[in-house]
Amino acid sequence: MQNLRLNINGDSVEVGAPSHWTLCEVLRYRLGLTGTKQGCDKGDCGACTVLIDGRPVLSCIHLAALAEDKEVTTIEGLRPLHQAAGGEGCDPVQDSFDRCGALQCGFCQSGMILSAKALLDEVPVPTEEDARAALSGNLCRCTGYTQIFQAIERAACERAGLEPTKPAWAPESSEHEA
Amino acid sequence: MLRLPEFTLTRPESLDAALALLKEHGDAALPIAGGTDLVPNMKHGLFEPKMVVSLADVPELHGVEETADGGLRIGAMTTLASLAVHESVQRYPVLAQAASLIAGPQLREVGTLGGNVMLDTRCQWYNQTYFWRKALGYCLKKDGTECHVVKGGKKCVAAASNDTAPALMSLGAVLELAGPEGAREVTIDEFYVADGIVNRDVRQGELLVAVRIPAPAAGHRSAYGKLRTRGSIDFPLLGVACSFDLDAAGVIANADLVVTALQARPTRARKAIALLEGADTSGEGFEAVIAAVAAAARKQCHPLPNIPGDHEYRREMVPVYVTRTLRAALDEGGPVHHI
Amino acid sequence: MKPDPARYVHGTDAPWDEFQVVGKPHRKVDGLAKATGEAVYADDIQLPGMLHAKTLRSPHPHARIRSVDTARAEALEGVHAVITGADLPTKYGVIPWTPDENALATDLVRFIGDEVAAVAAVDEDTANRALELIDVDYELLHAYLEPEESLERHDPAIHPDNKKGNISKHVELSFGEVDEALERAEAGELTLIEDDYTFHGTTHAPIEPHCAVARYSPDGLLTLWSSTQITHYVHRTLSAVLGLDPAKIRVVQPCLGGAFGGKSDPFSLEFCVALLAMRTGRPVKMLWTREEVFYAHRGRHPMKMHYKTAADAEGRVHAVDAKILIDGGSYSSFGLVTTYYSGQLLTGPYDFPAYRFDSTRVFTNKPPCGPKRGHGSVQPRFAFEVQLDEVAEAVGVDPIEIRRKNFQGEETETVNGQRITSNGFLECLARVEEASGWRERRGKLERGRGLGVAGSMYISGTNYPVYPNDMPQAGIQLKVDRSGVVTIFTGGNDIGQGSNSMVAYLVAEELGMDVAHVRVVAADTDLCPVDLGAYSSRVTFMVGNAAIDAARKLRAQIVEAVAEAWEVEPARVRLVGGRAIDLSDSERSIPTREAFQIAEVRFDTLGSTGSYNTPTLGGDYRGGTIGASPAYSFTAHVVEAVVDEETGRITVENCWIAHDCGRAINPMLVAGQMEGSAYMGIAEALMEEQEVNRFGLHRGPSLLDYTIPTSFDTPELHALIVESVDPEGPYGAKEAGEGPLHPSIPAISNAVYDAVGVRLRHLPFTPGRVLKELRAARESRAGESP
Structure with a gap:
């Protein structure tokens, strides 16, 4: 010990x-x-x-x-770190995964999100090839990766103020908020 | 989850301290660099050291520097990720490419050049859990008396599976080792031996300190080709390192061609090299030379059913990967990889 | 007697004028919990004083246990209990007609990895050490590794009690005049294509390994948390095997890390942790290693298939005749159903005037096969869709066109008596034809690049619960809170497909609520009404209908109460956007919360239940209900593949997936199911294989050697959602989680034919096999030319 x-x-x-x-x-x-x-x-x-x-x-x-x-x-560290840095809610990568349907069973996703986070910290607006390379050590069995690439692109584009090329899925916040 | 055997971990802070620990504990101690191969192997019960000696804090093993003669000296603890992108390493495309294709991204962040050079050979009958190997009745390489690769085989033919080994061989690398008897240098060619059980000429208590590569010639060309099932993660089913110098007239000199993941030792394709040497790449006959080089390599290279997959297919791929890697080197492209 | 289907079907229209929630992309109810690491999976559960359990497994593929001696293991410090087959002698099986499994072997072990004993100890290391101290004396028996041998002999028998030797199940069914059509083909009146096709074994490989935790409370209540997709069947089977009153057992499925059919049997670890917890009085956890997951298997059955298709000069199919040998591995699992499915699910989207299949499942000494995504029907679908391409070529009809010509239509009945309702297959074909540029590109691309098409159909659940009963197949309870929150209690198993989100969307739609105000409590037998589980693509259809059933009753009460309070006709009250509004008075509206409170005053504590049960379906013959579904989904894929003729490597660059899911309740999740299905099919076609070596040992039970695709190996997947609006589905929805796997595999073969003129009839399409086929084709061409 x-x-x-x-x-x-x-x-x-x-x-x-x-x-x-x-x-x-x-x-x-x-x-x-x-x-x-x-x-x-x-x-x-x-x-x-x-x-x-x-x-x-x-x-x-x-x-x-x-x-x-x-x-x-x-x-577990991403959301508190994001909030400590003055952000609201979850880290934008986490949020983007949720909004793009990238979380099916969710079991690979903490690793996947952290690999994506490391990529986005290094390459602010990665290409899909960059994303494929950065995630090539994270196996996902549910999604076929498609919505994961969408999530990464969305997170990157929103931060950079660019328009994502891929279709948006869920809107920014729960849209029926009373 | 699959558990590691119990051991104590030590973290020496100098090369001397590390060597002293290894000497003191002998067979009971194992050095660990990145651990990306050793840890899975220990989880499989292939190694059960009482002490694991971490090399992370040994300053002598770190750093990449250009040598006085224009070559490169790479500390054994240099990570594969940093090696692949290091500016000085780009002068040796075959090495940068080989490093960039090892395993997956997270592994390359931690795995080291030293660890890859010292990588244990691999085999489908060996790289399995303790339960699996016990059900098999073990194999010659570990705890058993029979080799299952070649029926009735009395010699271990587990495959060299390190991508940097053929690359470094093709570059004429020299290994700097330190041990209880002092330091020594050995060419990487002499270092690898045709014994699957331990394919490295490493002595008790020795550590790899650094890898030295001579300066590249002005017309240095090289490339690496890797066959594997997936675009990432997998060990090579075949690895081809090709290196040569091209003079102003387009004539090849100092050619080298090394193929790995066949047997215990990476194979230098001697006849193929002889055909390549002095070939005029600008001439009309060069296509025929490439074909002859590929055919010669195929004749010499015999993948065994040691690592998983179809070994006949691996053999068929020898000329294809030799051809493609040669062309990539010539075109200053590569790596040759299906992604 | 099956109850009246009208009770469970609520129409396909929006509850109010237009859909508020359904048809739009929404976050999942558990998405952020998963994204932040907050979601709790089975192995995340840590209970005070919890012990860790490990399983001793057979190192022999087939052997008789002469004796097991656990004394040395029990004596090891830190070991709290050791159990063997003698402690759990009751046989079970997920299909009650074929109970041939024991939690721990009682007399025979039937594959390398079969469970023999289990140990509970203070930690995993101690439990592992104890396993080494259990002495088992085995008498080795002949091991059957090839299905053909199991057909030929049964001494020694793998299951000595089985009356059919080593045959697990044989089904032969014939519909229409098959022989007549074959005779016409023989006479040259019809074109006959006849060939052999092989489907290899593959496994689910969910990223989460199986894990179970049990606690035996002082009041005699056993609680099991397990990574299962069939909570209810685990509950029943635990009761039977442990001899425990089901009222003393609670089964909970925590968040689940993928299943794909691989967690739809009761598994040894569930019984072992339960009994070990009872024996020790302490909570016990067992987490399988990845290697153990490969031994548990229940994956895709290898099938050797012989197909004959007779068609006329127009390409219309007159008869299909199939003979199939199924390698079941060592136990029955769902094998009875698999054997039926291998024939019963082929009779769409095309009309077969005559059809016969003869399927035999045999036991072998290998890890047991079971249901993997597209259970039983992916293999015959591969064979037939390749054969249909061969027919198209023989009669000179475009492959998409031949599929149109043979389309069975909507609102029809198949030759084997299955009722077809909605059917969007033609639109699926049109969508993939358009998106892939089929007309401009197919047959005209450079050599090495090709397009291939395939179609399929699949069930949205079946009317065959694994144990016969007339109770609902799905139930829902709703609980209403004064805060404005509605909690849904569902027995449905969310295995990542999003079924918890699906019920939340439906209830929010019915009650005009914000999805964020709907909570879901799922898959807990103490809290939730029974649902049969996440298999057969039944959850959206059945649980979805039950959710609407429950919500609609509640809606009626709320509307009635508010109307009374406002002194208006109920027709004037609408629940929408989180409010109750008066349609005739735009000034009058209250938050849903207030509406709930008004209703609670009027009706006392609010709540409702909802149910679904299938109508009576299926052909009037033995086995006619197996594969009978209240609705079928339809799919068409076009694959664009590139073949490297030097390396034999096939690269799938694009896969266009058009899937008729009835109605997309959340198109984002439907697309995710379509993409994930296509990915999985392409993966098994190109790079996955579950096989044993000559010793009966799994070739490589790891995620290194069993190669599932990385991000680099996955093509561009294009999900094209087709909505046929099924008359009986929840707002018209059908399944989306399994159907879209089927066509990807034959579509690759058909694309390869377009690319290089070679028919791949034997899976997997490894580069080595492709090279051999290319070489054979070259040699045969060379032989033909003068």
Whole structure:
């Protein structure tokens, strides 16, 4: 058992875990951050993707101790970070996924959204080829990726003030608000 | 989920400290760089170290620098993602391309050049869970006495599956190793041996420190070709590294052609290289040269049913990928990949 | 007696003048919870004192268990309980007529990975160590790895109790004068195309592995949270196997990470965690590894199919005759239904004057097959749609045209007695023809690039509940709150397809509410009325109708109460946009919340129930109800494929998917189902294969070796929604989740023929196989030329 000091979503947390525990296991089963999923056990599917220092990493094959001294961002961190930066509601990428139907079973999506987030932080208005490349380590079994590409384009275009080329699905907010 | 075996993790902060730990713990210790291959392998029970020595904090293993002779020295801990886009590496298209096609994006963020050079060989009878291998009765490479690739086989023929290995071989890379007996250098050619169990000439307690590549000639051309099922994630079903220098008249010199994912060691296609050497790419006869090069490579390269998939198909693809990779190198294009 | 269908059908029109909610894209009710990581899936559940369980599996494909000794495992520190087959001897099966599974093997193990024992321990590592300490003595038996061998012999039998040897199910049905048409073909009066087709095994590979958590409360109540798509059947089966009063069992489906049919059987882990929780008095969780998910399988059945089609010079089909060998793997699962579906679901969208099929499902010592998206009908559809292209070529008719010519029409009956109501297939064909540029491009593209078409039909649920009963197939309860919120209680299983959102849209539509004010509580047997589960594409049709049924009753009460309060005729009161308004007095309107309160004063506590049951359907013969659906969906695809003749690689660049879903309740979600279906079909055609090696071991039970497409490998998918408005669907809706998978596979084969002139009749279309076919074609051409 070792004492880990991790920086997760801006919080410095101390947690005890055996050396052979992966970051995915510590997040899910020690810290209760169950938004990080695992689907394949060993780095084949991308569901466990988290950001370490802003880059997408597979937490199910990353030893937890090796994430010490780094900034770890999980799916739970996006909304608070967005709000702390003065934004409202969810991170625009999360919102866009919801508005474009990109969330079917949702199991791959925390990893998918974090990969998309890393892409958009690096390339503000990615092409569809950029998106295909950036998401090529995140397997989705529900969507055929189409609505995911739409979601990424929409998030990018809205931030950049451009008109998306793909059809819009759900409107910005719940339209029947009384 | 699939669990790792229990071990302790140490994080030495210098090369000497890392070497000392490895020496002290011998077989019980394993170094870990990015862990993208070692961790799945440990989850499969292929390695069960009592101690894992992280190289993350060893400063001597980091950094990419140009050498005095115009070549490149790449620290073993350089990540594959950074290698693929590093400005200096672009002078060696075959290496940048090979790195860009390894696994998927998240893996390349963490996986390292050192880890890829040191990658364990792969086989459909080996890269499986403990339960699976036990049900099989194990195999020659791990815990068993029989090779299932070649019936009654007494030699392990697991396949070299690292994309950077053939690229580095074609560039004449030299490996800098450090061990309990001191530092040594070895050409990457000599480093790989035809033994699937361990295909690296690595000694007890040794670490790969850096990879050195000589300066590229003015007319350096190179490219990498990779066959795999999907456009991402997969290991190679076939890898082709092609490198040569082109003079002003369009004549090829210093040609090299290395094919991997066949057997334990990447294969240098000697007859094909001989045909390429001195060939005039501007002449009418060059098409015939390419055809002859492809045919020679096919004759020499024999993929075995070691890694998953149809090995006869892999063999059929040798001349196709050799041809396409050669053309890509000539046209300063590539990588050759179906996406 | 089936109840009167009129009770459950509410017309296709908007409840008021025009639809407020239906037909528009909306967020899903659980979308943001999923996007933020808040949604709770089975493995996210952590209970105080929870133990972790693991399963010991058979390393042999076929063996008799002589003995199991758990003493050493039980003695290990940290182990709390070990169970074996002796603890759970009752056999079960999702189809009650074929109970041939045990939660843990009692005497025989039938494939590598079959469950033998389970351990509950303080943590996973300890449980794994304990598995190594269980001693099992096996007597090895001959393993059947090829279905043909199972046809020929049955000693030793895979299921010794089975009276038919190693044959799981045989169905032979004939309709119309098949032999007469074949004789006419023999005489040269009709064109006959006859060939063999092969469909390989594929699996669902949902990204979430199966997981179950059980808690046994001190009052004797067992609660099971499980990643299942059939809460109700799990509830029934748990009761039977554990010998526990169903009133003492609660089954809950948490958020589910994909299923596609792979979570529609009761599974070993559900019984094991339940019994382990009862034995230890502590909550127990079992999460399968990815490898274990591949062993649990229940995926697409491999089929070897022989088809004959007789057609006239115009291309009109006169008869179809099929003989099919189905590799079922080691257990029955849904196999009885699969065997029927392999024949029964082919009789549309084309008219077959005569049709015969002879399907045999056999047991083999491999992971059990079951229902995967497009259950039982994807394989014959592949064979027939390729054969229809061959007929088109033989008689010189355009492939889209031949499909038009054979169109069965609307409001008709198939040769096997299935009632067809709405049918938008012609519009589907027109849409893909137009969008793909078929007329200008097909047959005229450069060599290596081609277009191919295929059509299909699928059920929107069937009138065959897996256990016969006359109770409703779907139920809904609505609860009304004074805050203006309506809560829907539904037994429906949302497996990602969006069924919880679907019911919310329908209730909001009926009550003129904001969707955001509708809550959904689903798939909890203590809280929700029974629904049979998310399978057979039944949920939108059946649960949707039940939701309208419930909401309409509530609407009548609210309107009546408000009308009374306003002292006006009820016809003047309309619920719309979150308000109750007076149509004759634009000044008079109140928020829905107030309307609810007025209604509560008038009628006391508000609530309502709704139900759906199918009308009596199906042919009057044994098996005639299997595949009988209240409505069928129809689909047409055009695929644009490029074939690299050097590498044999097929790249699908575009897939145009036109699907008749009746009415798109939320077109965004319908498009998602269409795209996801087409993706999955293309994937299994090109790169997926579930197969065992010569030892009976799964070739590569991982998401590395079982290659599902990445973002790079998925083509441009173009969803073209067709709305035929079904007379009995909820506002006219039919299914969208399975039908659109079917045509993608034969359409690829047909596109490859257009591209390079090679007919691919055997799946999967791996590059190696394509190269072999190309070479054979070249050799045969060389042989023909002088």
